[in-house]
Amino acid sequence: MHEFLAQLVNGISVGAIYALIALGYTMVYGIVELINFAHGDVYTFGSFVALTVLTALGVSGEVHGIALVIDVCLAILAAAVVCGVLGIAIERFAYRRLRNAPRLAPLITAIGVSFILENVMQLWQGPAQVSFPAVFANPSLALGPIAVTVKQLVVVLLAVGAMLALQYIVHNTRLGMAMRATAQDRDAASLVGIDVNRAIALAFLLGGALAGLAGFVSGVYYQSAWFFNGFSAGLKAFTAAVLGGIGNIAGAMLGGFLIGIIESFATWKLGGQWSNVTVFAILVIVLVVRPSGLLGTKPIVKV
Amino acid sequence: MTALLSIDGVSKSFGAVCALSGVDLSVDAGSIFAIIGPNGAGKSTLFNAITGIYTLDSGTIAFDGRRIDGLPTFVIARRGIARTFQNLRLFGFLSAIDNVLIGEHARMRGTLVDSLLGTPRARAQERAARERARAWLDFVGLNDVGEQFARNLSYGAQRRLEIARALASQPRLLLLDEPAAGLNPTEKRELADLVRAIRDRGVTVVLIEHDMGLVMSLCERIAVLDHGEKIAQGAPAEIRANPAVIEAYLGAPA
Amino acid sequence: MIYVYVLATIAAVVIVERTRSRRVKLAILAALALTLAIVPFVDRTDATFNVLADAGVFVMLALGLNIVVGYAGLLDLGYAAFFAIGAYAYGILASPQFGVHLPFWAILFIAAACAGLAGIVLGAPTLRLHGDYLAIVTLGFGEIVPQVFQNTQAVGGPNGIAALDVPSALGHSFGTAAVPYYFVTLGGIALVAWVARNLGRSRLGRAWMAIREDELAAKHMGIDTTRTKLAAFAIGASFSGLGGVIFAAKLGLVSPDLFQFQVSVLILSMLVLGGMGSLIGVVVGSLVLSLLNSALLPNINAVIASTLHVNVDLTNYHFLIYGVILVAIMLFRPEGFLPNRERRAELHAAAITETSS
Ligand SMILES: Nc1ncnc2c1ncn2[C@@H]1O[C@H](COP(=O)(O)OP(=O)(O)OP(=O)(O)O)[C@@H](O)[C@H]1O
Ligand SMILES: [Mg+2]
Numbered sequence: 001m002h003e004f005l006a007q008l009v010n011g012i013s014v015g016a017i018y019a020l021i022a023l024g025y026t027m028v029y030g031i032v033e034l035i036n037f038a039h040g041d042v043y044t045f046g047s048f049v050a051l052t053v054l055t056a057l058g059v060s061g062e063v064h065g066i067a068l069v070i071d072v073c074l075a076i077l078a079a080a081v082v083c084g085v086l087g088i089a090i091e092r093f094a095y096r097r098l099r100n101a102p103r104l105a106p107l108i109t110a111i112g113v114s115f116i117l118e119n120v121m122q123l124w125q126g127p128a129q130v131s132f133p134a135v136f137a138n139p140s141l142a143l144g145p146i147a148v149t150v151k152q153l154v155v156v157l158l159a160v161g162a163m164l165a166l167q168y169i170v171h172n173t174r175l176g177m178a179m180r181a182t183a184q185d186r187d188a189a190s191l192v193g194i195d196v197n198r199a200i201a202l203a204f205l206l207g208g209a210l211a212g213l214a215g216f217v218s219g220v221y222y223q224s225a226w227f228f229n230g231f232s233a234g235l236k237a238f239t240a241a242v243l244g245g246i247g248n249i250a251g252a253m254l255g256g257f258l259i260g261i262i263e264s265f266a267t268w269k270l271g272g273q274w275s276n277v278t279v280f281a282i283l284v285i286v287l288v289v290r291p292s293g294l295l296g297t298k299p300i301v302k303v
Numbered sequence: 304m305t306a307l308l309s310i311d312g313v314s315k316s317f318g319a320v321c322a323l324s325g326v327d328l329s330v331d332a333g334s335i336f337a338i339i340g341p342n343g344a345g346k347s348t349l350f351n352a353i354t355g356i357y358t359l360d361s362g363t364i365a366f367d368g369r370r371i372d373g374l375p376t377f378v379i380a381r382r383g384i385a386r387t388f389q390n391l392r393l394f395g396f397l398s399a400i401d402n403v404l405i406g407e408h409a410r411m412r413g414t415l416v417d418s419l420l421g422t423p424r425a426r427a428q429e430r431a432a433r434e435r436a437r438a439w440l441d442f443v444g445l446n447d448v449g450e451q452f453a454r455n456l457s458y459g460a461q462r463r464l465e466i467a468r469a470l471a472s473q474p475r476l477l478l479l480d481e482p483a484a485g486l487n488p489t490e491k492r493e494l495a496d497l498v499r500a501i502r503d504r505g506v507t508v509v510l511i512e513h514d515m516g517l518v519m520s521l522c523e524r525i526a527v528l529d530h531g532e533k534i535a536q537g538a539p540a541e542i543r544a545n546p547a548v549i550e551a552y553l554g555a556p557a
Numbered sequence: 558m559i560y561v562y563v564l565a566t567i568a569a570v571v572i573v574e575r576t577r578s579r580r581v582k583l584a585i586l587a588a589l590a591l592t593l594a595i596v597p598f599v600d601r602t603d604a605t606f607n608v609l610a611d612a613g614v615f616v617m618l619a620l621g622l623n624i625v626v627g628y629a630g631l632l633d634l635g636y637a638a639f640f641a642i643g644a645y646a647y648g649i650l651a652s653p654q655f656g657v658h659l660p661f662w663a664i665l666f667i668a669a670a671c672a673g674l675a676g677i678v679l680g681a682p683t684l685r686l687h688g689d690y691l692a693i694v695t696l697g698f699g700e701i702v703p704q705v706f707q708n709t710q711a712v713g714g715p716n717g718i719a720a721l722d723v724p725s726a727l728g729h730s731f732g733t734a735a736v737p738y739y740f741v742t743l744g745g746i747a748l749v750a751w752v753a754r755n756l757g758r759s760r761l762g763r764a765w766m767a768i769r770e771d772e773l774a775a776k777h778m779g780i781d782t783t784r785t786k787l788a789a790f791a792i793g794a795s796f797s798g799l800g801g802v803i804f805a806a807k808l809g810l811v812s813p814d815l816f817q818f819q820v821s822v823l824i825l826s827m828l829v830l831g832g833m834g835s836l837i838g839v840v841v842g843s844l845v846l847s848l849l850n851s852a853l854l855p856n857i858n859a860v861i862a863s864t865l866h867v868n869v870d871l872t873n874y875h876f877l878i879y880g881v882i883l884v885a886i887m888l889f890r891p892e893g894f895l896p897n898r899e900r901r902a903e904l905h906a907a908a909i910t911e912t913s914s
Contacts, residue, residue, distance in 0.1 A: 103689060
């Protein structure tokens with residue numbers, strides 16, 4: 001029981017990171033029907049940006065008091081902004097031209113962008129794992145029978161906060177509504193005067209920013225970053241998006257937490273070497289059995 | 304005469320939209336049959352139901368005395384039902400002749416080994432198929448366009464090519480979804496001649512059409528759909544005089 | 558010297574492609590085959606044939622992937638899994654690990670069958686999926702297969718299987734030289750290219766094109782789309798299985814890290830570079846990228862080292878090069894460098910409409 005709860009908490013924390021990444025996949029897929037394969041690498045990029053900022057601020061271990069707040073805010077801000085802009089740039093230069101091309105084309109391009117990003121990061125930070133400062137002191141808190149570390153708490157709180165902010169933007173701002181309208185029906189949206197390009201850019205911006213945040217969070221959580229992290233984290237997050245129902249924002253969050261929990265239990269029960277296999281098997285099964293995911297709706301065939 | 308196609312109590316709805324409700328229809332072999340009705344009446348949906356794109360909510364469809372509802376589309380095609388689409392669905396980046404050749408797939412036999420090894424038998428079949436495909440192109444009045452991409456043909460030619468592709472499967476029933484849409488009067492007259500020629504080769508034709516003049520002059524029987532229900536069926540003269548039909552058309556001018 | 562061979566080969570294939578007369582074509586092909594067969598007896602540098610044999614395996618793989626991606630239009634991102642299955646088939650059936658020592662030639666058939674079967678097993682439940690989803694599921698499968706090998710101690714776990722049997726032909730062992738493998742891949746390419754060409758012109762090939770263009774319309778033509786797509790998966794996979802056996806035999810070992818996602822993308826890049834769906838394009842694309850990897854980049858390294866006196870290892874960045882190839886070609890010449898007619902029109906039209914609107 002004790003171990004069960006510990007694994008659950010662990011899964012929820014890791015799942016928060018997947019959920020943040022999954023949101024980017026789901027928004028982009030919802031609006032341009034593209035699996036933005038490079039998204040996982042944008043997330044890794046966020047880790048490195050945050051690391052660079054923290055290093056520049058002289059952070060190399062735990063930080064306390066007001067300095068903690070400032071350092072964390074600056075690192076998150078930098079990672080989110082840089083990754084948001086990176087997302088927009090990728091869309092503008094690599095995908096936009098191919099919006100009407102056969103579906104194969106932008107996906108292949110996305111894989112290419114992913115490879116480029118990975119290599120750029122490898123050039124920048126080297127091929128080995130890079131250590132990331134702890135930033136937070138990490139005592140364990142007892143919430144009744146459950147032991148939670150400060151970091152786990154921070155991860156989940158930051159993720160949930162960001163998700164609430166995202167919900168607000170998407171549902172209550174003009175641009176957010178333009179984005180949803182474009183996702184519904186691009187032609188109709190442009191007919192009623194919505195700037196479709198801006199709406200699409202917004203999806204990439206928000207997705208990128210959340211990935212940047214996830215990059216910071218995971219750096220702190222694992223105390224390391226690696227140029228190739230984005231590949232498997234991205235696949236898992238994509239699995240989460242599919243599990244929740246791709247295109248569905250609440251679904252991505254739900255899927256993220258579920259995948260985190262499943263992975264955590266798979267590691268516990270089957271051993272770490274089977275956790276990836278488990279997640280990919282879930283991806284395959286969900287797509288085959290219920291491609292619309294848990295919260296998604298079935299698309300209709302028009303003839 | 305026996306019914307080649309019989310549709311019994313077919314219903315299909317999409318969410319709240321009831322596209323077909325309890326439609327009965329029976330098409331005699333060797334006839335030219337028209338389905339008319341205002342926009343959104345459910346005509347195309349009926350075709351889609353026949354070719355197995357949609358699963359029916361209720362009702363049955365039989366072709367030549369055998370149930371076909373619930374069968375996969377490709378099996379229905381192989382049984383001998385071919386169609387064209389309201390919004391052309393040609394293989395745009397294949398040549399006209401390849402389009403027709405693909406139409407023959409419902410009829411061609413050949414093993415995987417033939418395809419892998421390019422056996423003499425496969426090559427002979429291929430040559431024969433090509434001959435037939437040319438003949439179909441000629442039949443619909445498309446000479447000399449064989450090697451062009453389907454998408455580069457004129458609109459009228461694309462409509463004809465779609466018919467040639469459908470005929471290549473040697474169907475017994477041909478479903479034409481608005482074949483005259485977008486054609487000029489001369490082309491329409493040619494189309495009517497083509498449809499008669501197809502019927503004279505023993506193919507039963509069901510067509511959806513909005514042009515009343517064309518329908519009245521070409522078809523032996525007409526069914527009228529409105530809001531998913533069949534409101535009338537009969538010979539052209541009966542339909543013309545039917546008050547329900549007149550109202551449906553006045554209520555929703557097409 | 559190696560560049561001369563490859564360039565001459567490429568030139569010959571391109572000429573064959575552009576010639577109309579069947580006689581001339583056959584004559585050039587015969588001359589090419591004869592030359593390629595004689596060369597090893599004249600030039601005895603083993604390193605050259607080592608590189609060429611490796612390249613040959615990739616040509617076979619690319620021709621197989623071309624059936625799936627180029628002909629049928631199904632993006633398979635886990636293609637390396639079938640390569641792995643072929644290689645492991647050799648590892649299991651021709652090594653001391655299990656004490657089984659089947660002949661190389663028999664394993665070729667077995668591996669092709671196993672890989673083809675794996676293609677069907679993967680394809681059967683997944684081929685209903687469209688476009689991107691299919692791609693991702695194949696990617697997942699491509700990740701699962703090497704992981705399972707890695708986690709299975711019976712096949713050596715992360716270390717894989719070593720000390721594989723050296724193949725022999727007509728009682729002569731292949732020994733340690735690369736030339737026998739060079740001949741095997743030549744034969745393999747000839748076989749696979751011939752089959753691919755037959756398929757492209759066959760009824761099945763046309764059914765693939767129909768599915769690629771409009772799956773729903775294809776169904777209305779009486780095409781059993783599921784079976785037809787399965788055939789593409791199975792045939793493509795079996796080519797990959799053949800390649801895997803040759804690869805494993807030549808290397809003398811198999812290990813799970815040889816079949817990562819990057820390998821699938823490398824093969825995909827070969828297709829994209831040459832032109833998806835075009836046999837000639839795929840052959841040339843895969844030759845060029847293989848050489849880039851194994852000969853050109855190391856040579857450039859050496860040149861840089863001797864002229865600028867800095868040591869860089871460009872081979873570390875070859876994935877950057879594939880990435881750039883994928884992006885640049887999809888954006889500016891999506892049909893690749895030696896496209897076939899249908900695919901050029903199809904892939905290029907979209908780019909044109911986009912720029913003009
Ligand atoms: N796949 C679908 N999903 C949802 N609704 C559909 C679908 N297909 C048709 N409908 C709806 O069903 C109704 C009937 O459509 P259908 O296309 O059969 O009409 P139609 O008689 O062919 O009209 P038209 O003359 O305009 O071609 C319409 O209200 C349409 O919006
Ligand atoms: Mg219609």
